[in-house]
Amino acid sequence: MTKAKLKVSGMHCASCAANIDDALEELEGVERASTSYARSRTKLEFDEAKVDLESVRSVLGELGYRAHTD
Numbered sequence: 001m002t003k004a005k006l007k008v009s010g011m012h013c014a015s016c017a018a019n020i021d022d023a024l025e026e027l028e029g030v031e032r033a034s035t036s037y038a039r040s041r042t043k044l045e046f047d048e049a050k051v052d053l054e055s056v057r058s059v060l061g062e063l064g065y066r067a068h069t070d
Contacts, residue, residue: 001031001045004053010065011037023059027051042067 011017017035020042024033029050035042044056053069060067 002048004044004046004056004069006042006044006053006056006060006067006069008035008040008042008060008065008067011035011040013037016065017042019063020060020065023063024056027055027059030056 008020011020014037017037020035021033024030024035024042024044027046029047030044031047032045033042034044046056057067
């Protein structure tokens with residue numbers, strides 16, 4: 001498993017963080033997502049053979065957020 005941290009902009013509340021976690025964990029290859037509204041960051045554990053960070057950024061973009069490498 002690969003671990004990554006991304007800075008996420010555009011969140012307005014703790015529910016945003018929960019929505020991000022739910023959406024990312026639906027991606028095949030994402031084992032775990034943990035997003036903090038207070039810190040504007042998400043931590044991921046994922047299988048690089050199944051998903052890459054560009055796919056993660058794409059999902060975040062579809063939700064209305066922007067992700068940057070931490």
